[in-house]
Amino acid sequence: MSGIRVSHLTKHYDDTLAVDDISFTVPVGATVGLLGGNGAGKTTTIGMLLGLLIPSAGTIEVLGHDMAHDRFAVLARMNFSSPYVSLPQRLSVAENLRVYGHLYDVAQLERRIAELAAELELGDLLDRPAGKLSAGQKTRVALAKALINRPELLLLDEPTASLDPDTGDWVRTWLERYREETGCTILLASHNMAEVERLCSDVLMLKRGRIVDRGSPHDLLDRYGRDDMEEVFLDIARDRHHAVTA
Amino acid sequence: MTSEPNSRAAVRRIWGLLYRHLALYRRTWPRLLELAYWPVLQMCIWGFTASFLAARMGNTAVITGAALLGGVLLWEVALRSQMGVAISFMEEMWSRNLGHLFVSPVRPWEMITALLLVSVVRMLGGILPALLIAWLLYACNLFALGPVVVLFFMNLMIFGWAVALGVVSLILRHGAGAEALAWSVLFGLTPFSAVFYPVAVLPSVLQPIALALPSAHVFEGMRGVVLQGTVRWDQLTAAFALNAVWMAGAALLFGRQFRQARLRGALLSIGE
Numbered sequence: 134m135s136g137i138r139v140s141h142l143t144k145h146y147d148d149t150l151a152v153d154d155i156s157f158t159v160p161v162g163a164t165v166g167l168l169g170g171n172g173a174g175k176t177t178t179i180g181m182l183l184g185l186l187i188p189s190a191g192t193i194e195v196l197g198h199d200m201a202h203d204r205f206a207v208l209a210r211m212n213f214s215s216p217y218v219s220l221p222q223r224l225s226v227a228e229n230l231r232v233y234g235h236l237y238d239v240a241q242l243e244r245r246i247a248e249l250a251a252e253l254e255l256g257d258l259l260d261r262p263a264g265k266l267s268a269g270q271k272t273r274v275a276l277a278k279a280l281i282n283r284p285e286l287l288l289l290d291e292p293t294a295s296l297d298p299d300t301g302d303w304v305r306t307w308l309e310r311y312r313e314e315t316g317c318t319i320l321l322a323s324h325n326m327a328e329v330e331r332l333c334s335d336v337l338m339l340k341r342g343r344i345v346d347r348g349s350p351h352d353l354l355d356r357y358g359r360d361d362m363e364e365v366f367l368d369i370a371r372d373r374h375h376a377v378t379a
Numbered sequence: 380m381t382s383e384p385n386s387r388a389a390v391r392r393i394w395g396l397l398y399r400h401l402a403l404y405r406r407t408w409p410r411l412l413e414l415a416y417w418p419v420l421q422m423c424i425w426g427f428t429a430s431f432l433a434a435r436m437g438n439t440a441v442i443t444g445a446a447l448l449g450g451v452l453l454w455e456v457a458l459r460s461q462m463g464v465a466i467s468f469m470e471e472m473w474s475r476n477l478g479h480l481f482v483s484p485v486r487p488w489e490m491i492t493a494l495l496l497v498s499v500v501r502m503l504g505g506i507l508p509a510l511l512i513a514w515l516l517y518a519c520n521l522f523a524l525g526p527v528v529v530l531f532f533m534n535l536m537i538f539g540w541a542v543a544l545g546v547v548s549l550i551l552r553h554g555a556g557a558e559a560l561a562w563s564v565l566f567g568l569t570p571f572s573a574v575f576y577p578v579a580v581l582p583s584v585l586q587p588i589a590l591a592l593p594s595a596h597v598f599e600g601m602r603g604v605v606l607q608g609t610v611r612w613d614q615l616t617a618a619f620a621l622n623a624v625w626m627a628g629a630a631l632l633f634g635r636q637f638r639q640a641r642l643r644g645a646l647l648s649i650g651e
Contacts, residue, residue: 146643180644183482187641209484218478218647221399221470228402235395236483238388262406278479 134197136161136286136318137182142191144177144342151177153342154191159335161285164312164319166329166350168362169339170370175322178339179288182320183213196285209237214279215290216272222264226255226274229263230281237282249277253307269300276304280311286318293325305331326362336362338369345369392485396493400467401500414501418455418509425451426517446605448519450574450598452509456532457572457594458565459505460539463498465546465561472555478647487637494547495540502536524604527615531597534618537626538593539565544629548636551645573598593621 429444
């Protein structure tokens with residue numbers, strides 16, 4: 134069983150083709166990066182994986198379940214975090230976690246909240262309104278929400294966007310440790326190439342809705358003859374260099 | 380991490396959504412004040428008006444005043460129920476939380492159930508102070524109409540919910556641009572609901588519109604009790620039947636617009 138199996142996935146809005154016949158598989162326990170410039174189709178792809186968007190064509194299987202017909206069987210086993218989707222600002226951190234703990238039917242909820250507070254250093258923030266937190270604190274709270282149900286599949290949309298380097302590194306280190314401890318499958322959309330290089334075992338390069346290249350960061354660096362993923366990204370985004378195919 | 384049976388999990392998800400709104404009201408007292416402000420204000424204005432008329436015109440005005448105050452109180456039930464659903468949905472939109480909710484295992488019907496429960500809490504929070512004022516200041520006890528008043532309440536609540544589902548559907552379709560409807564749409568139906576006068580007063584061309592509204596039948600029924608002392612079961616039956624039609628229509632509209640929102644990708648960007 135794969136963590137995610139996508140086959141000929143297509144999404145168009147009226148005349149705009151947002152995702153164009155993409156297919157990929159994410160093995161259980163892998164961390165795969167979804168890379169591409171603005172408008173490449175990353176958010177649309179994640180939206181379809183989460184069931185927020187109905188595809189125009191193609192199939193999505195998540196943890197062995199067809200998302201078109203059986204998404205509620207799997208939604209409780211996955212979770213999602215994005216800086217562009219907020220938690221209720223006036224509720225305290227603990228109240229927010231309690232709400233999502235109930236929604237995901239988490240057993241021994243107060244104990245789970247205490248665990249997450251300890252792991253993500255949220256102890257002093259639990260009684261503070263979510264809207265009064267700094268960007269770094271909000272990211273940690275968003276991660277706590279995303280982990281409240283101990284997901285087998287985690288979809289992260291730019292998890293370190295707008296964070297300072299220190300906090301960004303803290304989040305990446307924490308994600309690495311979490312993956313090693315739990316074997317969680319992670320699909321990560323990011324513009325931070327260093328992050329992708331560090332966290333991802335495989336990368337899907339999206340451009341104008343199509344997967345234009347894929348492989349491990351190491352393979353892509355070799356193929357494009359570059360020293361870092363940022364240069365690979367620019368090569369693809371600007372059509373300035375073609376990979377040397379094996 | 381999930382547990383069975385599914386029905387227990389569904390109840391817990393509904394409680395989670397309800398808890399979210401209860402926590403919000405616990406933290407922001409202006410929201411609590413807002414719940415009761417308008418119903419109490421309405422009750423004061425119409426109560427003093429009825430008192431003034433009673434002092435000038437005698438017994439007839441006393442009975443008319445009772446019908447007037449009953450109308451004000453009962454119409455607030457519909458208004459508060461409708462706003463309770465629509466505003467609670469908009470709270471999720473304003474906080475840009477809908478994306479998180481719809482990727483959780485919450486089913487649309489569970490969200491609707493939670494919104495209806497929130498609206499009951501909000502409605503009671505608004506109506507109970509107004510009922511108390513009507514009783515203390517104007518000796519108007521709505522419950523003196525008898526147990527039938529519960530049926531009036533139920534019908535107006537269901538009608539408010541049906542209209543609210545229509546408003547939520549329009550918000551799903553048009554985003555924040557449709558949010559003004561949450562405050563205004565039921566006010567627009569007030570003239571046709573015959574809150575303060577019989578349907579017969581309306582021009583004949585407008586009467587079919589009024590008779591298609593469950594609320595008009597409720598108020599005809601209420602006046603039957605207040606003015607003639609008889610329970611108009613025919614009006615109550617018509618109100619329940621029309622409510623079934625309105626709720627079915629609203630549920631279909633919501634289901635359709637929810638699917639359309641998933642097709643358009645509106646669930647992530649609806650706050651914009």
